[in-house]
Amino acid sequence: NAGVTQTPKFQVLKTGQSMTLQCAQDMNHEYMSWYRQDPGMGLRLIHYSVGAGITDQGEVPNGYNVSRSTTEDFPLRLLSAAPSQTSVYFCASSQPRTSGTGELFFGEGSRLTVL
Amino acid sequence: AQKITQTQPGMFVQEKEAVTLDCTYDTSDPSYGLFWYKQPSSGEMIFLIYQGSYDQQNATEGRYSLNFQKARKSANLVISASQLGDSAMYFCAMREGLTGGGNKLTFGTGTQLKVEL
Numbered sequence: 001n002a003g004v005t006q007t008p009k010f011q012v013l014k015t016g017q018s019m020t021l022q023c024a025q026d027m028n029h030e031y032m033s034w035y036r037q038d039p040g041m042g043l044r045l046i047h048y049s050v051g052a053g054i055t056d057q058g059e060v061p062n063g064y065n066v067s068r069s070t071t072e073d074f075p076l077r078l079l080s081a082a083p084s085q086t087s088v089y090f091c092a093s094s095q096p097r098t099s100g101t102g103e104l105f106f107g108e109g110s111r112l113t114v115l
Numbered sequence: 116a117q118k119i120t121q122t123q124p125g126m127f128v129q130e131k132e133a134v135t136l137d138c139t140y141d142t143s144d145p146s147y148g149l150f151w152y153k154q155p156s157s158g159e160m161i162f163l164i165y166q167g168s169y170d171q172q173n174a175t176e177g178r179y180s181l182n183f184q185k186a187r188k189s190a191n192l193v194i195s196a197s198q199l200g201d202s203a204m205y206f207c208a209m210r211e212g213l214t215g216g217g218n219k220l221t222f223g224t225g226t227q228l229k230v231e232l
Contacts, residue, residue, distance in 0.1 A: 031217045042119075042206060042222035043160075050217045058219065090160060094218040101167075102210065102218045103150060106160035 002026050006091050006107035013081045013114045021076040021110050023091030031094045032074040033104070036060065036087040043090065049074055081114045088112075118142065119207055121223035128197045129231055135182070136192040136226045138207030147211050149190040150220065151181065154204040163205075166190060197230045204228075 007022045025032065033048035035058075045058030049068040063085060065077040074093075078085060088111050092104040120139045128134035140149065151163040166174045166181045174181040182191040194201055204227050208220040 033217060033219065035222075040224060042224045043208075043220075044222070045219055048217040048219055056217070088158070092160075097148070097210075097218070101150075101165040102148065103162045103165060104160075104218060104220060105162070109158050109160075 004091055004093050004105050004107035006089075006110050008110060009108065010111050011113070013078075013112065015081060015083060015114060017081050018077070018079050019081065019112075020078075021089055021091070021112070023074045023076065023107060024072050025074075025091075025093040025105070026072065027093060027105065028071060029093035029095050029105070030071070031096065032068065033058070033092050033094075034064070034066065034074070034076045035090045035092065037090060037109075038087050046076065046089075078112075081112075083114045086112060086114045117223075118221045119209055119223035121207055121226050123226045124224075125227045125229070127229050127231055128194075130199060131196055133193060133195045134197055134228065136194070136205050136207075136228065138190045138192065138223060140188050140190060140207075140209050142188075142209065142211050144211040147209055149181070149183070150208040150210070151179070151190075151192045152206045152208065153201075154206065154225070156203070160206075164192070194228075199230050199232070202228060202230045 004025045034046040035043040047066040049055045091107040094104045147168045149166045153161045164176045178195045180193045204225045206225045207223040
């Protein structure tokens with residue numbers, strides 16, 4: 001079972017470039033989300049989705065776009081990268097609480113550096 | 116105000132000893148869930164244990180137990196019989212509301228645990 005797959009694992013960008021972090025899950029989970037992890041700050045929610053076609057903003061959405069056209073995929077787009085977006089990005093999926101604890105299943109993370 | 120507070124940036128414990136990692140939370144929602152995740156140096160996030168606000172008993176999963184004190188708003192993780200492989204960063208997290216909402220989690224800043232021989 002692949003679980004949650006993120007690509008790429010590492011990326012270096014120049015300021016102003018755009019890119020897409022890919023996320024795919026094969027567990028048929030309804031919910032998907034993106035977090036960023038910065039030193040000393042834990043993980044912070046960027047965007048999340050409760051199903052195909054439905055997305056919403058989290059705590060730190062500025063500079064990022066998402067879409068969810070299928071249950072499996074939830075890409076995160078950086079439209080014009082800034083050094084402040086240097087971080088480790090985690091994609092996660094989960095089922096509603098009614099199906100269990102609702103714990104998040106995380107991908108392995110994508111380390112992004114913006115120069 | 117911080118919703119999740121982990122006051123111990125770093126902890127040391129000797130192998131085979133028990134260790135408690137502190138977590139306090141702040142919410143006005145009567146329905147919430149508390150999670151602990153482990154992040155080893157390899158970087159992945161591993162789910163350890165869950166406690167719902169209405170659960171009557173403290174959660175346990177193998178060597179992990181959650182000391183849930185609702186009135187104090189604390190959800191400390193207890194690891195018994197520490198092993199070298201327990202060396203990692205540990206995050207406490209909270210979901211407000213028990214159903215729906217996308218399972219959005221608020222994370223603490225983490226505690227770095229080092230297990231020594």
